[in-house]
Amino acid sequence: MTQSNAEQIRNEFFLTREWRLLNNGSYGACPKPVFEEFQRWQLEVEKHPGTFIGRWPEWFGQSREALGAYLHCDPKDLAYVTNATMGVNVVTNSLRSWLKPGDEVLTTNHEYGACNHAWLFACGKTGAKYINHPIELPITSDDDFVEKFWSGVTPRTRVIYLSHTTSPTALTFPLKELFRRAREAGILTVVDGAHVPGQRDLFLDDLGADFYTGNCHKWMCAPKGTAFLHVRKDVQHMIEPLIVSHGWQPDKKSAQPLYDYVEIFGTRDISAFMAVPAAIEFMRSHDWVQVRERCHLMGMETKRTIENYFGTQSICPDTFEWFSQLVPIRLPDNTDMAKLGQIMRDHYKVEMPLITWNNFKIARLSVQIYTTQDELDAFVEGVTTHLNACLTATA
Numbered sequence: 142m143t144q145s146n147a148e149q150i151r152n153e154f155f156l157t158r159e160w161r162l163l164n165n166g167s168y169g170a171c172p173k174p175v176f177e178e179f180q181r182w183q184l185e186v187e188k189h190p191g192t193f194i195g196r197w198p199e200w201f202g203q204s205r206e207a208l209g210a211y212l213h214c215d216p217k218d219l220a221y222v223t224n225a226t227m228g229v230n231v232v233t234n235s236l237r238s239w240l241k242p243g244d245e246v247l248t249t250n251h252e253y254g255a256c257n258h259a260w261l262f263a264c265g266k267t268g269a270k271y272i273n274h275p276i277e278l279p280i281t282s283d284d285d286f287v288e289k290f291w292s293g294v295t296p297r298t299r300v301i302y303l304s305h306t307t308s309p310t311a312l313t314f315p316l317k318e319l320f321r322r323a324r325e326a327g328i329l330t331v332v333d334g335a336h337v338p339g340q341r342d343l344f345l346d347d348l349g350a351d352f353y354t355g356n357c358h359k360w361m362c363a364p365k366g367t368a369f370l371h372v373r374k375d376v377q378h379m380i381e382p383l384i385v386s387h388g389w390q391p392d393k394k395s396a397q398p399l400y401d402y403v404e405i406f407g408t409r410d411i412s413a414f415m416a417v418p419a420a421i422e423f424m425r426s427h428d429w430v431q432v433r434e435r436c437h438l439m440g441m442e443t444k445r446t447i448e449n450y451f452g453t454q455s456i457c458p459d460t461f462e463w464f465s466q467l468v469p470i471r472l473p474d475n476t477d478m479a480k481l482g483q484i485m486r487d488h489y490k491v492e493m494p495l496i497t498w499n500n501f502k503i504a505r506l507s508v509q510i511y512t513t514q515d516e517l518d519a520f521v522e523g524v525t526t527h528l529n530a531c532l533t534a535t536a
C-alpha cells in the first residue's frame with residue numbers, strides 16, 4: 142500500500158486531518174459508506190415508526206445472520222448489546238444468583254477498569270472473591286502465560302474471566318488451552334473481547350468460551366454502540382435480564398433469553414446494529430486480511446524502531462499471535478508519561494494512550510486502515526527527539 146493509497150482511504154473516513162489519530166483502539170472510526178447506511182436506517186424508521194417495533198425481530202435477525210457468519214458461529218447464540226461493558230454486565234448480573242460466598246472469579250491484573258468494576262460489584266453482592274492474579278511481564282510464550290495464569294486456579298474457582306486482547310498492555314492472550322482445562326475442571330469461562338473483532342478472525346463456536354463479548358465499533362468499522370454477546374447454548378438458561386422489559390414474564394422462563402432478556406428493552410435506536418452488515422462488507426471489499434497484515438507490519442516496524450533506539454525489551458513475543466493492530470511499545474521505565482504525552486499532543490498533534498502499568502511504560506499504538514506511514518514516522522520522530530528530556534532520575 143503506497144502513501145497515496147492510504148491518503149485515498151483516509152478520505153473514506155470523517156476523521157480530522159488536524160490530528161495524527163493513532164488511537165483507534167479506544168473508540169474506533171466509522172467509514173462514510175457504513176455511516177450512511179446507519180443514517181439511512183434512522184430515516185427509514187422515522188418514515189413509519191409504527192412498523193418499527195413490529196419488524197424489529199426480522200431486522201435484528203437479518204443483521205445477526207451476517208454477524209454470525211463473520212464470527213463463525215450460530216447467529217442464534219448471539220445477542221446485540223451496546224458495548225463490551227454492557228456485554229460483561231449482562232454476564233456478571235446473570236451470575237450473581239449463581240455465585241456463592243467464598244467462590245472465586247479468577248482474572249488477571251491486565252483487565253479493563255470498568256469491567257473490573259462490574260465483577261467487583263457482582264462479587265460484592267454475593268460474597269464471591271474477584272482475584273486479579275498477577276501475570277508478570279515480559280511474557281515469553283503461550284505456555285508461559287497458560288502456566289502463570291493456571292497457577293491461580295484453586296478448588297474454589299468457579300469462573301475464569303479474561304480479556305482476549307488487554308487494554309493497558311495490548312496483549313492478546315492465548316485462550317484455547319485454558320478453556321479446555323477450565324471445561325475439564327467445571328469452571329465457567331467469560332471473555333472480554335472488546336478489541337478483537339476486526340483485528341483477528343474469530344471462530345466463536347470453536348473457541349469454546351461460555352460467554353464472549355466483543356465490540357463491532359472498535360476495529361470492525363461499525364457505528365458506535367454496536368457490540369455482541371455470544372453465549373454457548375448449554376449456558377443460555379443462566380442469562381438474566383439487565384433491564385427487565387417485555388421479554389420477561391413472572392411465571393415463565395424464556396426459551397430465547399438472548400433476544401427476550403438482552404435485546405428487547407423498550408423503544409430504542411437499533412439503526413447502528415442494522416449497519417453492521419455494511420461494516421462487514423466494507424472490510425471484505427477492502428481485502429481485510431491484507432489490510433490487517435499491512436497494519437500489523439507497520440506497527441511492528443514502529444515498535445522495533447523505538448524499542449531498539451531506547452534498548453527496551455518487548456513485553457511479549459514479537460508475533461501476530463500476541464498483537465495485531467493494537468501494538469504495545471515499551472518505553473524506558475523512567476519515562477515521565479504525562480510530560481511526553483503533552484509534547485506529543487502539543488508539538489506533533491499525536492493522539493495515543495501513553496500508559497503506566499505497574500512499573501511498565503507502554504505507548505499503545507493503533508494502526509488502522511486509515512493510518513499513514515507519515516503519521517507513524519512523525520510519532521517516531523517525536524519520541525526519539527524528546528523522550529530523553531522526559532526521563533526522570535529513577536525508574
Ligand SMILES: Cc1ncc(COP(=O)(O)O)c(C=O)c1O
Pocket residue numbers: 166167224225226227252253255256304306307308333335336356
Ligand atoms: C479490554 C477492554 N474491555 C472493554 C472495553 C470497553 O469497551 P466499551 O467502551 O465499548 O464498552 C475496553 C475499551 O477500550 C477495553 O479496552
